[in-house]
Each structure stands twice: as structure tokens, then as C-alpha cells.
Amino acid sequence: MREEKLSDAIVYDKLHLLKKDFYGYIERNTIKVDANLPVFYGYVISALENSFPSLMDSSYDDFIDSITFKVLDTSANINDFDYVRKVMANAIRFKKNKNAEIGINIVVGLKLLKSGDYIHALDFLKKYATLDTKLGTAVAYCYYVLSLREFKKDDETVKNHRPGEMELLARELMLNLAQIKPPVNHLKQLEIDDPSFLEKIFWQMIFIGLEWFSSEKWFVEIGLKNAAATNDPEMRKRLLDIGAERFYTDSHFLRELYYYKLETRDAAGAAGVVNQLIKQYPNELEPIYLGLKLSLLTTRKITYHSFRKLAISKGMPSYIIELFDFSFELMNHEQKEAMNRIGDFEKEYPRMLFYSTTLRYIANDFSSNDEMRVKKARKALLDSIEQYCVLELAGKNQK
Incomplete structure (x- = not known):
């Protein structure tokens, strides 16, 4: 699988470079391209088939669409509909999928839109x-x-x-x-x-x-x-x-706002969003989880224990609370206490050894003298806890 993904990435990069080469050629030779459209498109097809003999039909057609838009965007003849029809006919002739005209209609419509011809743009775009x-x-x-x-x-x-x-x-x-x-x-x-x-x-x-x-x-x-x-x-x-x-009562926007506050380092603003969520959704665990996560970032013990107590009273799974306990000790530079907690966690939840092993590796980097390594470990810990807990809590809500 890894080799296939790498191969796909290489193909994408080479396609991109070939596209850029054609863009440059079109810009330098727009009059020549307009005067010899069949020859130009034949050159495009030849380059595609020689360089990418196993290219998927959809990627093949997408490439032709992008070249077609560039031809139209560069040409001085865009207002000549006989010319536009010639470009479309040449492009569609070489495409592989049955609905070849859809992509061409879209790129022609977009070019007409860009040039301010809204009436004709609608003719090409409205059905899509x-x-x-x-x-x-x-x-x-x-x-x-x-x-x-x-x-x-x-x-x-x-x-x-x-x-x-x-x-x-x-x-x-x-x-x-x-x-x-x-x-x-x-x-x-x-x-x-x-x-x-x-x-x-x-x-x-x-x-x-x-x-x-x-x-x-x-x-x-x-x-x-x-x-x-x-x-x-x-x-x-x-x-x-x-x-x-x-939409201040909508959890979706409040959640988005919470993460925005975190990204902009507005801890007070994030706390306000958490409090609003808890008031509006008192029986849900997600607002409490967001409060626990905020406590990890602020490392304030009184705040953390307040949310921890609330999490217990609302029935948050004990293994999630213990993961937060471990994380909070790490974030507060209590390395020994954190490792003791992860040890207890492994004894109580042996089925989760797959995850605790990863957390141990992350925890080791917290004691490094390399500041950049510690910074990366903090991010890895927070990302990991986020992904795991969100998935677990989502599963609880569906039951």
C-alpha cells in the first residue's frame, strides 16, 4: 500500500509539472495554438500517453479540461463563439469518459464567467x-x-x-x-x-x-x-x-468557536465557550471533555480537578479520565507520577496495551533536553488524546 501511495504522489507531481509546461507554452504561443488547435491537442495527447501510459481515464480527462481552460483563458478570441466551439470540439474528441462534455462545458462556462459574459456562462453552467x-x-x-x-x-x-x-x-x-x-x-x-x-x-x-x-x-x-x-x-x-x-445554541458553531479560541491562544474565550456548552447541553459528555482538554493546555490544577469531578458525576468512562490524569501529569512536568499512572492504566485495562505503548514512547520525549523534541511530543500527545477520546465519546453517544 505504501508503494502504491508513493507512486500516486509521483504521478501527481509529474502531471503537475507537465501541466505547467503546457501552460507556459500556451502563454508564449497563444496565436499559434489558436491557429492549429487539432495539432496542439494532438501534441497534448501524445505527451500524456507517452509519459503516463497507465493513467486513469478520470485523471486523463481532468488534464484535458485544465489545458482547455488555459487555452480559453489566454486566447484573445474568447468572444468568438465559432472559436469556442472549435476548442470544445477538439477537447471532447480526445476525452475518454462517456460524459466528456460535462467537464468541457464547466471550464468553458467558468472562462465566460471570468470574462464577464454572464448570459453565455449560464448556458454552460446552470445545469451543473x-x-x-x-x-x-x-x-x-x-x-x-x-x-x-x-x-x-x-x-x-x-x-x-x-x-x-x-x-x-x-x-x-x-x-x-x-x-x-x-x-x-x-x-x-x-x-x-x-x-x-x-x-x-x-x-x-x-x-x-x-x-x-x-x-x-x-x-x-x-x-x-x-x-x-x-x-x-x-x-x-x-x-x-x-x-x-x-446560532448561539448550536453545538456545531460553539465547537468550532472553541477550537478557534484554542488556536488563537484565547484561553478565557475558550473557557467561556465551554461553560456555555455545559449550560446548554448539561447531559452531554463532549462539553466536559472540551473542558478537560482546555485544562491540559492551561495546566491549572484547580480547573482540571473541577472538570474531572464533573466528568465522574456525569458518567464519563473511567479509562478516558485516567488517560487525562496521565496527560495532565505529563503536561505539568510530573514525569514519575505520569509513568506510574500509565502503569496502573495498563494493569486495569490490558486490552488497551496497544495504545499505552504508544503513550509511553511519547512520554519519554517529555524528559528530553531538546526543546523541539519536547514540543513535538506535546503536540503528539494532545493530538492522540483528541482523536481517541472524540472517537470513543462519539461511540457512546450512538449507543
Whole structure:
């Protein structure tokens, strides 16, 4: 399995390099490419088949889609639909899957969207709007921009106008997305060379959607997923603030807010979220677990023992509490006490020797003189306890 994964990674890297080579060629020779599309696509296919004879059909087709977007994005002939049709015909002719036109329609539609031709972009994109949230918001954006043209800018009634046909279509689609809940960043065709225009559209429509449907929490949820995927802390913070304000009784947003507070080293803020969760969900173990985890980071004994006592009273499994006892001793530099606890843990729960062995190795690094090694051990301990306890508590909730 390891060799297969390594091979996949190598193939991905080589494909990426080949794609970049073609991008550079297209940029330097755009007129030549436009004048000889069959020859150019034949060159692309030859390079693919010679370099990757065993490439999966889906990856093969995705490569052609990405090259097609680059050809269209670089060409000065994008407004010539005879030219666009020629590009599409050449691309589709060489693709392998039965639904070859879907990917090509999407990349053509995205290029038209990027160039501001919203009417024609809709012709290519609207029937695929629910395949991916970013594609859906792109279609909604086309409707929304066209809706702004339904009223004159100097019309005094614009501020209080009733939604026109295009705005109603945009609203309907955004609500439909919230109901269907399609994935985000799912389609390979969205992995274009410069996705910034698509990202900007996504965020604009998410916040417009929240204006139109203020109680629809899915817009915040999918926004948080995209912020995590694109590493956008600013948008993550903005959405968490909205979620905490509008959906303050929802455990999902409070949990997200808790982890955000931890990442930004706001212990007081994290403690406030834990207290709110305990008040709202007094019979659930997760808020208490979050309090125990916070205690590991702050290493305050009075706080830890307070949450520990609460955990016992609420019926948290004893082996989880003992794992926290061991971890708390380690985090407080009580190496001897921690090793005694892990020894007692092994005697009481021999079935968990597989896990305690790993914890012993991690614990040994806590006594190292290498500060970086200790830092890595702390992270490994916290990550391990997090993954194990979340899985165990989730299993308890399902029973």
C-alpha cells in the first residue's frame, strides 16, 4: 500500500509539472495554438500517453479540461463563439469518459464567467449548479449580476424594489444549495490556474445568501469548510462571529468557536465557550471533555480537578479520565507520577496495551533536553488524546 501511495504522489507531481509546461507554452504561443488547435491537442495527447501510459481515464480527462481552460483563458478570441466551439470540439474528441462534455462545458462556462459574459456562462453552467457549492454560487452570481441590470442605477425605487426575475432565480438557487448541501471544492474543473475570481464570487454569494436567508446556518457551515480548505483565517473568524451571534445554541458553531479560541491562544474565550456548552447541553459528555482538554493546555490544577469531578458525576468512562490524569501529569512536568499512572492504566485495562505503548514512547520525549523534541511530543500527545477520546465519546453517544 505504501508503494502504491508513493507512486500516486509521483504521478501527481509529474502531471503537475507537465501541466505547467503546457501552460507556459500556451502563454508564449497563444496565436499559434489558436491557429492549429487539432495539432496542439494532438501534441497534448501524445505527451500524456507517452509519459503516463497507465493513467486513469478520470485523471486523463481532468488534464484535458485544465489545458482547455488555459487555452480559453489566454486566447484573445474568447468572444468568438465559432472559436469556442472549435476548442470544445477538439477537447471532447480526445476525452475518454462517456460524459466528456460535462467537464468541457464547466471550464468553458467558468472562462465566460471570468470574462464577464454572464448570459453565455449560464448556458454552460446552470445545469451543473448542484455538483459543487462553488459552481452553484458561480451560477447564482451570474443571476445576481444580471438582476442588477434589471433596474436603472439612477432609479430612486431601486432601494425598495421587489426582486426581479433574475434575483428570484439567484435566491431560489442559493436556497436550493442550502437544502441539497453539495460538497465544496469537489470538482477537478474548479482547480484552475488562478481560482481567485471564483473564490471571490463564492464569498460574495455566501454573505448575500446570509442576507437573504438569515436563519439558514448551512451558509456558515459550508463557508467554514471552505475557509479551512483554503486556509483563510479572516473568513473563518468572520463566519464564526456570525455563527456565534445567530446560532448561539448550536453545538456545531460553539465547537468550532472553541477550537478557534484554542488556536488563537484565547484561553478565557475558550473557557467561556465551554461553560456555555455545559449550560446548554448539561447531559452531554463532549462539553466536559472540551473542558478537560482546555485544562491540559492551561495546566491549572484547580480547573482540571473541577472538570474531572464533573466528568465522574456525569458518567464519563473511567479509562478516558485516567488517560487525562496521565496527560495532565505529563503536561505539568510530573514525569514519575505520569509513568506510574500509565502503569496502573495498563494493569486495569490490558486490552488497551496497544495504545499505552504508544503513550509511553511519547512520554519519554517529555524528559528530553531538546526543546523541539519536547514540543513535538506535546503536540503528539494532545493530538492522540483528541482523536481517541472524540472517537470513543462519539461511540457512546450512538449507543
